[in-house]
Amino acid sequence: MLRSDPEIAVVGGGICGLTTALALERRGFDPTVYEAAAAYRPVGAGILLQTNALLVLDRLGVADRVRDAGVPLMESLIRSPSGSILQRLDLDGVERAEFGYGHVAVHRATLLDSLRTALDTTVETGMRCRDVAETAPATVIFEDGTRVRPDVLVGADGIHSTVxxxxxxxxxxxxxxxxxxxxxxxxxxxxxxxxxxxEVWGDGSYAGGAPVGDDRFYWFGTAPDPVPAAGADPAARMAALRERFGRFPAPIPTVLDHADPAAVIVTELEDVPTLDRWSRGSVVLAGDAAHGMLPFAGQGAAQGIEDGLALAHAIDTHEVPTAAFDAYATERQARAERVRDEARRLGMLGTLQSRLATRARNLAVRAVPNRLFQRFRRQRTVGTSLPDPGSLGGIETV
Structure with a gap:
């Protein structure tokens, strides 16, 4: 049974971890967040927050702050490398009219700052989790030797989760x-x-981006192999990227011409396979630790944000942790894994390496009626049920 004031530890101070902590605070809990990094720095890439993410952030009282710090997007274009428009997506109209929010592009560091500012608790930085001892309740062992034994341990420590x-x-x-x-x-x-x-759907390469502030643009691009070979210096890598993407439609070439070679982030693309379970004993997983996904659906952060609200609701409404975790998984697992699978399918389509296959793909995308494309996207971005707002302590909701 949970105490009236259970000790809750959230391992991972990223988007999901901070959202979970904030949702728990809004329900009267006092969680502690443990973040591996020694400090939060204004680094990282951009994030597209779709309607479902903003609805959760609205429940937590920070959506307007995030929207004001980012750029509300009116539309998105899917283009071929030659510049022809395959699809034009309205990102603001219907969803904003119905729910109050469309889509917002924002710097990841800005989103993290908005969440941390809203928290009462202090995030413990420099606390990298080394191991979790399988006791009841579980004991978290950090690299500096610190041990904590909370009543509830939330593993929000990313796709390479230790928890x-x-x-x-x-x-x-x-x-x-x-x-x-x-x-x-x-x-x-x-x-x-x-x-x-x-978005530009090319031959073996998928590229695109969005503005995230005044005169600031978030760019991404994929390639089947490192560009150029692994180990090249930043200047050589930047030259190779400009060669590969320099003929893509605007604004990609201009953005790359102004990019700082040393600021390019390079990562492998990977996701988390379906897990048999999301919890064991006093330990529960959330965000990328549970369902890390490829970026092609633009839902990785959003699904972690949904997790945070759903998990806090389950802990608040169940006296036994295992019952809370079962209710949380019932609410979240099927949806998150469906979105993860969709992101993988989109990733495989977006990175096709056959010229014939990519031409057929682009012709098919262009042939899909726009209303069907819009309907499919809308089902993904707003196809979630949110916990009853009545128990959120008077937080204003849409």
Whole structure:
């Protein structure tokens, strides 16, 4: 049974961990967040927050702050490398009219700062989890030797989660045959690009981005192999990226011309396979630790944000942790894994390496009626049920 004031530890101070802590605070709990990094720094890439993420953040009282710090997007274009428009997506109209929020592009560091500012608790930084001892309740062992034994342990420590081994040992992320490059670029673009996202579906490469602030653009691009060979210096890598993507439609070439070679982030593309369970004993997983996904659906952060609210609701409404975790998994697991699977399918489509296959794919995308494309996207972005707002302590909801 949970005490009236249970000790709750959230391992991982990223988007999911901070959202979970904030949702718990809104329900009267006093969680402690343990973050591996020594300090929060204004680094990282951009994030597209779709309607479902903003609805949760609205429940927690921070959506307007995030929206004001980012860029509300009016539309997104899916284009071929030649520049022809395959689909034009309205990102603001119907969903904003119905729910009050459309889509917002924001710097990841800005989102984290908005969440931390809203928290009462102090995030304990420099606390990298080394192991979780399988006792009841579980004991978290940090690299500096610190040990904590909370009543509830939330593993929100990312796709390479250490906490996950205490729930489902031996699960490794599965790769996609591609590398992704990301960068935040200071660049002044024409007005038509100031509230518009773009995707370019090429031959073996998928690229795009969106504005995340005044004269600041978040760019990404994938390639089947490192560009150039692994180990190249930043200048050589940047030259190779400009060669690969320099003929893509605007604003990609201009953005790359202004990119700082040293600021390009290079990561492998991978996701987490279906887990047999999301919890064991006093330990429960959330966010990328439970369902880390490829970025092609733009839902990785959003699904972690949904997890945070649902988990806090379950803990608040159940006296026994295992019952709370079962209710949380029932609410979240099928949806999160469905979105993860969709992101993988989109990733495989977006990174096709056959010229014939990519031409057929682009013709098929262009042939889909726009209303069907919009309907499919809307089902993904708002197809979630949120806990009853009545128990959120008077937080204003849409």
């Amino acid at each position: 996950r081994d205490a729930v489902v040992p031996g699960v490794d992320p599965r790769p996609l045959d591609a590398v992704v490059y990301r960068a935040l670029v200071d660049v002044a673009l024409p007005d038509r690009h100031r509230d518009r996202g773009v």
